[in-house]
Every structure is written in C-alpha cells, then in structure tokens.
Amino acid sequence: MNTLDFDQGNTIIRTKDLSVAYGEKTAVSKISMEIERNTVTAFIGPSGCGKSTFLRSLNRMNDLIPSCRVTGSIEIDGIEINDSNVNIEGLRQLVGMVFQRANPFFKSIYENIALAPRYHGIRSKAELDEIVEQSLRKAALWDEVKDRLKESALALSGGQQQRLCIARAIAMQPSILLLDEPASALDPISTMKVEELISELKDEYTIVIVTHNLHQAARISDKTAFFLMGELIEMNETSILFTSPAQKQTEDYITGKFG
Numbered sequence: 001m002n003t004l005d006f007d008q009g010n011t012i013i014r015t016k017d018l019s020v021a022y023g024e025k026t027a028v029s030k031i032s033m034e035i036e037r038n039t040v041t042a043f044i045g046p047s048g049c050g051k052s053t054f055l056r057s058l059n060r061m062n063d064l065i066p067s068c069r070v071t072g073s074i075e076i077d078g079i080e081i082n083d084s085n086v087n088i089e090g091l092r093q094l095v096g097m098v099f100q101r102a103n104p105f106f107k108s109i110y111e112n113i114a115l116a117p118r119y120h121g122i123r124s125k126a127e128l129d130e131i132v133e134q135s136l137r138k139a140a141l142w143d144e145v146k147d148r149l150k151e152s153a154l155a156l157s158g159g160q161q162q163r164l165c166i167a168r169a170i171a172m173q174p175s176i177l178l179l180d181e182p183a184s185a186l187d188p189i190s191t192m193k194v195e196e197l198i199s200e201l202k203d204e205y206t207i208v209i210v211t212h213n214l215h216q217a218a219r220i221s222d223k224t225a226f227f228l229m230g231e232l233i234e235m236n237e238t239s240i241l242f243t244s245p246a247q248k249q250t251e252d253y254i255t256g257k258f259g
C-alpha cells in the first residue's frame, strides 16, 4: 500500500455503508464515516453496540471469525481494503492494533519489539537495536526498560506491558493505530500514562480508540462517534458532542440515562 498515492484531503479512513454480521445477527449496520489523519477518534456507546466489531473491520481482523460477513466499503489511504487482492499482512502493518488485555509474547522486552521487523527481513543487529530503541521511546517506555531489555516482558507491570504492546505496533511503522479499550484493565496512574502517550502519538499516527470511559474520550479525542445497537448515531468534534449533542439518544447516553 502506497500512502503517497493518496490524495483525498486529510481523510485517511473512509467507510461507506459498512455492515458487519455474525451469521444472521447484524452487529454493525450501514455505517459511513470519515476519519482524518493525525487525529484521535473515540468510539463510545453501550456494551454490544458494535464498536469493537467496527474497529476490527478496519484492519480485517474480523476475517479471523468464520461466521463474520462484512459488506460495504472501507477505504484506507484511498484503497478498498476489502478487495480480495489486498495483502492482509501489509494492511495490518499499516493499521496496527492493541487490545484490551496486554498480550506481550513470552519473550524478552527486546524480542517483543524486534520479532516482527526481523520476520519482515531486517537482519542487522544495529538496525534492530535502533528500531527497538525508537519504538520504546515513542511508547514512552525506554527510560523505564533500557537497562533490562533482556528481561522477560512478563516481568513488567500491566501498564508497562500495554505500552510495550503499543511499542510493538509502532515498530511496524503503521499509519493508523486501533486501540480497543487499551486502558480498561489498568490502574489510574497507568491509565494516565497511556492517555498521555496517545496524545503524543497523534503527531505521527492516526488513532482510533474504543473506550467505555466517557471522561477518557472527552480528555483524549478530537472526534467522538456514538454507536447504538449497531448504528452510528452521531459523530462530531468531541467538545461539541459532549456539550451540545445533536441527537436525543446521545444526550441520554452521555448524561447517564442509560448505559
């Protein structure tokens, strides 16, 4: 995928009538959305409303679920990612993902970062060292781990493991980072560090985050999309959506009338 070929203003992700079903059950219904480059977009909405399903469709993680069927269009950098000739590995390199539970490999801190670049053909130790250092620096973890790179990643705290997973995604030089409730299993201090990190990373990456935490969405995102029962009810600048939502359902949700 060549990001240089893309000339559609600042939009990096564009979905049109995107629907996702698991067997007979529709989880996401005809969602059209545009996401701008170098922004943080938060997906909010009650449990089961389709946020994670929509997020996973952006790097075709839903392909891994046999019952799942995706229809409609998803363009990333102007390329239709659901086309059969799309290179899935290349897509997932461009669109990295971090999950709710930190899932480091059972390997050293260094290897967690170096593994994928090495798999993709980088053999030089100096080059790998540089990737490891830069990725850990960008994930605001370098100073905490630089003297223990050979130690097991599992010896890190939960918050550090989650930042390691972000560093691992960064090592693949993505354009987009999909974060599925990355802080919901973390303590408040680790959560704050991940939130600070997200705000720093948007200078280089486009970030889409699913969160249950409305305060978090308000703190870190530029735009917020409110989902309900598989539909996109409203998407707007975060400051507007939280202060003067256009839809009654959005207002009821953000004021806690239902959850």
Ligand SMILES: Nc1ncnc2c1ncn2[C@@H]1O[C@H](COP(=O)(O)OP(=O)(O)OP(=O)(O)O)[C@@H](O)[C@H]1O
Residues within 6 Å of the ligand: 022, 027, 045, 046, 047, 048, 049, 050, 051, 052, 053, 054, 065, 067
């Ligand atoms: N692998 C799956 N197989 C079948 N149904 C699924 C699968 N994953 C999700 N669903 C269903 O799709 C709907 C949307 O789920 P999804 O996880 O996308 O919602 P969500 O808004 O992210 O929820 P939560 O906030 O609880 O994670 C739900 O009804 C859910 O039960």
